[in-house]
Amino acid sequence: MTRSYSSYAAQGPSQPILPYSLPRRRQPRSHLHRAVVPRLRSDRAASTSSSSSSLEICRRRRCFRFFPSSSTAAVLQEVLPGLLEAGRRRSNPGGGRRALPASASRRWSSFVPILGPPLMLEKDRIAYFYDGDVGNVYFGPNHPMKPHRLCMAHHLVLSYELHKKMEIYRPHKAYPTELAQFHSADYVEFLHRITPDTQHLYANELPRYNLGEDCPVFDNLFEFCQIYAGGTLDAARRLNHKTCDIAINWAGGLHHAKKGEASGFCYINDLVLGILELLKYHARVLYIDIDVHHGDGVEEAFYFTDRVMTVSFHKYGDLFFPATGDIKDIGEREGKYYAINIPLKDGIDDSSFTRLFKTIIAKVVETYLPGAIVLQCGADSLARDRLGCFNLSIEGHAECVKFVKKFNIPLLVTGGGGYTKENVARCWAVETGVLLDTELPNEIPDNEYIEYFGPDYTLKVPNLNMDNLNSKSYLSSIKVQVMENLRAIQHAPSVQMQEVPPDFYIPDFDEDELDLDERIDQHTQDKQIHRDDEYYEGDNDNDHEDGGR
Numbered sequence: 001m002t003r004s005y006s007s008y009a010a011q012g013p014s015q016p017i018l019p020y021s022l023p024r025r026r027q028p029r030s031h032l033h034r035a036v037v038p039r040l041r042s043d044r045a046a047s048t049s050s051s052s053s054s055l056e057i058c059r060r061r062r063c064f065r066f067f068p069s070s071s072t073a074a075v076l077q078e079v080l081p082g083l084l085e086a087g088r089r090r091s092n093p094g095g096g097r098r099a100l101p102a103s104a105s106r107r108w109s110s111f112v113p114i115l116g117p118p119l120m121l122e123k124d125r126i127a128y129f130y131d132g133d134v135g136n137v138y139f140g141p142n143h144p145m146k147p148h149r150l151c152m153a154h155h156l157v158l159s160y161e162l163h164k165k166m167e168i169y170r171p172h173k174a175y176p177t178e179l180a181q182f183h184s185a186d187y188v189e190f191l192h193r194i195t196p197d198t199q200h201l202y203a204n205e206l207p208r209y210n211l212g213e214d215c216p217v218f219d220n221l222f223e224f225c226q227i228y229a230g231g232t233l234d235a236a237r238r239l240n241h242k243t244c245d246i247a248i249n250w251a252g253g254l255h256h257a258k259k260g261e262a263s264g265f266c267y268i269n270d271l272v273l274g275i276l277e278l279l280k281y282h283a284r285v286l287y288i289d290i291d292v293h294h295g296d297g298v299e300e301a302f303y304f305t306d307r308v309m310t311v312s313f314h315k316y317g318d319l320f321f322p323a324t325g326d327i328k329d330i331g332e333r334e335g336k337y338y339a340i341n342i343p344l345k346d347g348i349d350d351s352s353f354t355r356l357f358k359t360i361i362a363k364v365v366e367t368y369l370p371g372a373i374v375l376q377c378g379a380d381s382l383a384r385d386r387l388g389c390f391n392l393s394i395e396g397h398a399e400c401v402k403f404v405k406k407f408n409i410p411l412l413v414t415g416g417g418g419y420t421k422e423n424v425a426r427c428w429a430v431e432t433g434v435l436l437d438t439e440l441p442n443e444i445p446d447n448e449y450i451e452y453f454g455p456d457y458t459l460k461v462p463n464l465n466m467d468n469l470n471s472k473s474y475l476s477s478i479k480v481q482v483m484e485n486l487r488a489i490q491h492a493p494s495v496q497m498q499e500v501p502p503d504f505y506i507p508d509f510d511e512d513e514l515d516l517d518e519r520i521d522q523h524t525q526d527k528q529i530h531r532d533d534e535y536y537e538g539d540n541d542n543d544h545e546d547g548g549r
């Protein structure tokens, strides 16, 4: 059935549209365009699946989600000293293997290994979303954003045969009504309507939606948004339904988009949409952003809630875009202490960055106990990025991904910025390998875009000889302030922290209960599952000629 746009828009939740005319930097926080956080789907009884094998499936799945394997326990013990023992003591003082009583401490229940054997890495536990059309759009001749980098990354992934170790999906194109779960209906409708040929007719409206130099109107703009947002939504839904443990969408991660306007090359904020989806099943979602720019759109959407903790590492100072993300911005009202900003200066290197990252993220996970993590892996934090100013190697960047993966918490991984496209492709291929526990040989195998990786045709690129303007004392003061703020949460757990439902409240995937759009998605997704070898023959990505794209 084909539906017109207006019928989709009419169905979308209408949210108050606040006056846009306030200067953005001066808007009081109470006027920010935040997301309407969904209620947790925790009020249903245990598994409703009618399948006779459901118990085993449920056990296995729950084993992953709530009861980490013994190897995970080891990792947790390594990164979160004392946590596991404390959890065991609190929820199972006798120490034996038994199911959690309803009265057991909910706060700690997610770290107690009880059911089942250690979870082995299986092919179907990693879902990877890619649509060849996403790389075919063109922002314009002088624009630094080159979606073609997504094709290059994907072909590197294929050339290393990583597709054989995961499930590859073509995402559905997100419906306007799905986009309007966060964005205002008029903005979504405008994005749908506007084309390069018609934009002169809407010259007065373009500034209202911040369309212009940073966020140009180009051919197939709306479809581009539908694809990358569809990928992140599909990824979140697969995590919710436990059909994977890690979901990857390198086309996503467009963290600057606001409720009613584009910003910083981002039109639709797929991360906010994905997090809203995860919040239907998870009490708390942790968002981590290692793009060199501040994750302002995601922070703003969840600034007043404790259901999402946002942590952004970014360059701050000299009015570097978007000029937000001060250490002092920590969230407000219910959200106070649930926004964390790590402002950094030029030239930060692997050892300073990864040390700070690990210390902060370990403490955040220990304190916040997220049910799911969204990791934005913007590759503009790499050395030699055309817009960035950090000095990270691909190994340093990937070390952060490896560290987050070790928590064995459902993980949604996206791309983001990244403007030296051969390094972006290298970085996301290496990180796909990290998520698959596969180290990639340094020599790049032959692939459609091999010429971009010359003259050495290697994955590793030498570091820059660049000053690190982040002194030890500066980094230490950042760490101290963040730890202090986290202590405030530990000492005053909010109501939310006690609302984690026991695992048996978490509903399993139940097709009958999906709404119409979700059922369409599922059906479409099922049709779109690709065979391992399919991309070798049928892919219609950009071909060899880059044409400056």
Ligand code: V1D
Binding pocket: 142, 143, 144, 213, 214, 253, 254, 255, 256, 264, 265, 266, 291, 293, 321, 378, 380, 387, 415, 416, 417, 418
């Ligand atoms: F250099 C350019 C050439 C053409 C068009 C735009 C740019 C450009 C470079 N840097 N634009 C920027 C940044 N915008 C400004 C504003 C212009 N105003 C007056 C201020 O400085 C935007 C940088 C966006 C970075 C996006 C991102 O990397 O964070 C990202 N993450 O996910 C997707 C993109």
Ligand code: CA
Binding pocket: 289, 290, 291, 292, 293, 294, 295, 312, 313, 314
């Ligand atoms: Ca960032």
